[in-house]
Amino acid sequence: MELIFDCSRPGRRGSSIPKLRLPAASAVPENLRRKVPAELPELSQLDVVRHFTRLSQLNYGVDGNFYPLGSCTMKYNPKFHEEIARMPGFAELHPLLPQLRRGGALTQGALAVVYGVQTLLSELTGFAEATTQPMAGAHGELTGVMMIAAYFRHRGESARKVMLIPDAAHGTNPASASMAGFQIRVVATDGDGNVDLEDLRKKLGDDVAGLMLTCPNTLGLFDWHVREVCEMVHAAGGLCYCDGANFNAIIGRLRPGDLGFDVMHVNLHKTFATPHGGGGPGSGPVAVKEFLRPFLPISRVVKRADGTFYLAYDFPESIGYIAPFYGNFSVLLKAYAYMLTLGREGFIRVGENAVLNANYIQAHLRDVLDLKYDRLCMHECVLSAKRLVAKGIHALDLSKGMIDEKIHPPTMYFPMIVPEALMIEPTETESRETLDQFIAALRKVVAMADTAPEQLHAAPVSTPVSRLDETQAARKPDLSA
Numbered sequence: 264m265e266l267i268f269d270c271s272r273p274g275r276r277g278s279s280i281p282k283l284r285l286p287a288a289s290a291v292p293e294n295l296r297r298k299v300p301a302e303l304p305e306l307s308q309l310d311v312v313r314h315f316t317r318l319s320q321l322n323y324g325v326d327g328n329f330y331p332l333g334s335c336t337m338k339y340n341p342k343f344h345e346e347i348a349r350m351p352g353f354a355e356l357h358p359l360l361p362q363l364r365r366g367g368a369l370t371q372g373a374l375a376v377v378y379g380v381q382t383l384l385s386e387l388t389g390f391a392e393a394t395t396q397p398m399a400g401a402h403g404e405l406t407g408v409m410m411i412a413a414y415f416r417h418r419g420e421s422a423r424k425v426m427l428i429p430d431a432a433h434g435t436n437p438a439s440a441s442m443a444g445f446q447i448r449v450v451a452t453d454g455d456g457n458v459d460l461e462d463l464r465k466k467l468g469d470d471v472a473g474l475m476l477t478c479p480n481t482l483g484l485f486d487w488h489v490r491e492v493c494e495m496v497h498a499a500g501g502l503c504y505c506d507g508a509n510f511n512a513i514i515g516r517l518r519p520g521d522l523g524f525d526v527m528h529v530n531l532h533k534t535f536a537t538p539h540g541g542g543g544p545g546s547g548p549v550a551v552k553e554f555l556r557p558f559l560p561i562s563r564v565v566k567r568a569d570g571t572f573y574l575a576y577d578f579p580e581s582i583g584y585i586a587p588f589y590g591n592f593s594v595l596l597k598a599y600a601y602m603l604t605l606g607r608e609g610f611i612r613v614g615e616n617a618v619l620n621a622n623y624i625q626a627h628l629r630d631v632l633d634l635k636y637d638r639l640c641m642h643e644c645v646l647s648a649k650r651l652v653a654k655g656i657h658a659l660d661l662s663k664g665m666i667d668e669k670i671h672p673p674t675m676y677f678p679m680i681v682p683e684a685l686m687i688e689p690t691e692t693e694s695r696e697t698l699d700q701f702i703a704a705l706r707k708v709v710a711m712a713d714t715a716p717e718q719l720h721a722a723p724v725s726t727p728v729s730r731l732d733e734t735q736a737a738r739k740p741d742l743s744a
């Protein structure tokens with residue numbers, strides 16, 4: 264790739280500055296001035312525009328291409344939401360504007376949005392109240408397990424120090440529980456891809472604070488025994504946390520609160536069509552049952568009898584602030600617009616089409632890749648490349664080969680209980696034609712294991728940077744090459 268310095272030509276300029284009409288003077292004292300001029304590239308405006316436009320086009324995003332990254336729900340984010348988030352009445356609002364008396368009129372609309380998001384999320388998930396403060400899914404998990412810890416502290420049950428986590432779980436689950444001070448105890452998955460009830464029975468005890476379960480789970484499967492799992496944990500005195508990052512599959516049709524869960528997070532930047540990738544901004548609201556309400560973070564948006572809103576802080580059992588101010592407000596706005604646009608009927612179609620698309624892909628690839636759990640899947644399917652290992656081809660090679668097919672690879676090597684895993688989540692926003700292109704591309708890459716294995720080992724060859732030595736790239740990054 265050509266670097267901007269390579270295009271530099273002495274004397275070339277991209278701007279014109281008016282001639283001085285006064286004697287030159289410097290504000291910088293002599294001893295602080297540069298001895299030699301700074302080495303800056305000298306370029307025309309057009310060179311600069313072309314350079315940055317080219318760079319922006321190297322970026323892969325869902326606005327340009329299919330993005331089947333499993334567990335990430337890379338769905339299309341309607342542009343209408345951006346207009347809402349840009350409205351000056353929202354975008355220029357300062358978080359320290361007074362919410363009462365003078366200035367209150369300016370913030371009532373924003374408080375109504377936060378309250379609206381809280382209320383609709385509680386309704387969709389089946390809980391009593393939600394907080395919109397957490398800035399990501401993992402942050403929501405931390406908030407949720409901190410509330411569980413506060414609940415047991417409040418009850419004087421400080422011996423409950425263990426969080427149960429299935430072996431299929433997303434890595435953030437044990438990380439969040441551990442940050443909140445819990446020890447992790449792993450629960451096995453059974454031969455159908457559900458929680459192994461026998462193993463769960465063995466792992467329960469009066470040291471257990473709860474279980475974190477992803478629903479549907481990270482294998483893309485709905486656990487047939489989810490109610491029973493919640494009952495078993497409750498009978499042992501623990502609480503049930505629902506990782507709702509996969510809510511897209513069941514939204515509008517099923518409420519985790521009704522299944523027995525006590526606390527749940529959702530990812531607005533997955534299920535609720537707000538942009539994501541590149542590290543943010545995200546939002547991971549958390550919803551709780553009535554008995555956990557006292558522990559919710561402050562501040563909380565409360566509605567008065569006259570229909571106005573205010574921020575309330577006086578909750579002595581609250582876990583306190585979990586984020587500055589009121590969460591990622593522009594993300595809440597976009598999610599609110601999405602919820603009001605779709606409505607209940609719309610959400611049911613979201614889930615149905617997400618599940619239909621994932622099953623379409625699973626059905627069209629299962630003859631060339633392995634399916635560890637042979638069931639209908641939910642919003643994503645997890646296939647395995649293990650039959651190719653004997654030919655020297657791994658999931659990594661297939662993923663790199665997909666890059667040369669101009670398609671973002673699926674998630675790979677996760678969940679860890681599926682060898683050579685490829686986890687594919689098409690989302691509901693993709694057309695059948697796009698799914699067919701993806702299927703054809705992946706089948707072509709799989710076939711290369713026989714016809715052109717060397718080419719697969721070398722892939723990607725069509726990108727500015729070819730296959731990296733990932734260990735070296737992490738340990739000794741060369742950021743200027």
Ligand SMILES: *Cc1c(COP(=O)(O)O)cnc(C)c1O
Pocket residue numbers: 334335399400401402433435436477481506508509530545547
């Ligand atoms: C994405 C995801 C998370 C974490 O969400 P972030 O917003 O990335 O922190 C947690 N659990 C599951 C199952 C996920 O897919």
